[in-house]
Amino acid sequence: MGSGTLLAERESAGRQGAERSGPVLRFDRVTVSFDELRALDEVSFEVHAGESRVILGAAGSGKTVLLKTALGLIKPESGRVWVFGEDITEMPEPELFAIRARIGVLFQEGGLFDSLTIEENVGYPLENQPSLRCPPEERSRRVREALRFVELEHTLEKYPSELSGGMRRRVGIARAVVTEPELVLYDSPTAGLDPITAYTIIALIIKERDLRNITTVVVTHRYQDAHFLTNFRWDTTTGSLRPAPPGQTRVRFLVLREGRLVFEGTRAELEASRDPYLMKFVRREE
Amino acid sequence: MLDFLKPPVFAVQEFFLLAGRTFRNLFRRPHYPADIFLQMDTIGVGSLPIVSLIGFFTGAVMGMQMSKALQQYGAVGQTGQLVALTMVRELGPVLTAVVVAGRNAAGMASELGSMKVTEQIDAMRALGTDPIQKLVKPRLIATAVVLPLLTIIADFVGLFGGFIIAYFFLNLSPAQYWNNAWQSLEYLDVSFGLLKPFVFAFVVALTGCYYGLATTGGTQGVGRSTTQAVVSSIILIFVMNLFITRIYVSL
Secondary structure (H helix, E strand, O other): OOHHHHHHHHHHHHHHHHHHHOOOEEEEEEEEEEOOEEEEEEEEEEEOOOOEEEEEEOOOOOHHHHHHHHOOOOOOOEEEEEEOOEEOOOOOHHHHHHHHOOEEEEEOOEOOOOOOOHHHHHHHHHHHOOOOOOOHHHHHHHHHHHHHHOOOHHHOOOOHHHOOHHHHHHHHHHHHHOOOOOEEEEEOOOOOOOHHHHHHHHHHHHHHHHHHOOEEEEEEOOHHHHHHHHHEEEEOOOOEEEEOOOOOOOEEEEEEEOOEEEEEEOHHHHHHOOOHHHHHHHHHHO | OHHHHHHHHHHHHHHHHHHHHHHHHOOOOOOOHHHHHHHHHHHHHHHHHHHHHHHHHHHHHHHHHHHHHHHOOOOHHHHHHHHHHHHHHHHHHHHHHHHHHHHHHHHHHHHHHHHHHOOHHHHHHHOOOOHHHHHHHHHHHHHHHHHHHHHHHHHHHHHHHHHHHHHHOOOOOHHHHHHHHHHHOOHHHHHHHHHHHHHHHHHHHHHHHHHHHOOOOHHHHHHHHHHHHHHHHHHHHHHHHHHHHHHHHHO
């Protein structure tokens, strides 16, 4: 059986699961303010299981704030946030840990702990996440597995400062997926990287998405990342990306502008838009 | 006018919120004992040389100054008493706390500030750890344990500094100096002399952690937080010292 058929089956299963269980992530008129500045302004959207969501926007448009709000790291001023069907808007921190255990996250700067080795960094959630704690042997095995996934198994004993920017980003991906989360949030995964490293990172995101059919939210300002996520799939036989048949990937786009959601739809709808901001954004990045 | 007052009032509110959350978590699990011992080593053992040096020279200077004043009354023999009282009641606790504030409140603010601006604090929360439990609590407990101990050492080394002056320059016998110093100290002197560093420990640790966690604005912000942490904790130490001394003198 070809990998394409397998993936299509998994996708279909994911879609059915989504229909049964409702959205994985839901924002309902969420507003987040810092002093006078509205970082998010009445933002509403839903992300369903197995779906990939690309959030585009210029610097300062509220993309990172949106991801942190989804994790419960930032409390909204108004509106409500649901994750896995649970309202996390006013959820206390200890209860949020159980929700966060089901989410993987790659921070913009990697967010690696500079005083810990790569092994300790990747194993951190397995050691500290109350619902995921596991014995040291199992932790070590899973850390190696996650690092093998990003092809950095040889860096176990190194510290983040000894790695290049692209390698740190890959370690960040390993840490995000080591817990086998149901939802993974990537905050500007390719920002500041050269095109070749950026491609490697996007390939890893697609690989993780397609191998486990997980829900993926990617925040980026590069339209090229969105292009890869929409038009490519991970081929398990060749171990590389290959063009996906039209309509096979479930990727939807959100575009933020100064905290406001100005677009939600498919890539075709985005490219067909006559909105000057969207046109400028898409054309410039392409 | 209100806009001018807003940031400091907000900062005070945030400081007390942090303090409240830390106290609430003091006895809650997890406790991270390894982090507590690491901080004790950094704050306690790390500060020992400078605290001892400052204690010694302060005691020696006090010995010289006091003997000069006492000479006018023909009471040079009371030097031990004055050195002991000033060291144990005031200089030992305050100077030790100021040194630890300069050294460790700055260290806490810069370490936590760097973690904040590089999203390590957010990562910590996202990966199942409460930064209050993992970062603030160990620093507070470690400071509260080691600062009184450092103060005892500073007091003793200060007394020894005074003794060197008394023995070599004032021709007082060891028995005369030490008996005089020992007998002048009362239970209240010692208990308040140890209560002060305990209170100062909360000031130093919470101020350092507060400014670290409140850092914004990249590396420049880290520098700003570090400076603010040192300045604020030193001011607060002197203010708290005044209050505690007021309570002491009224007893």
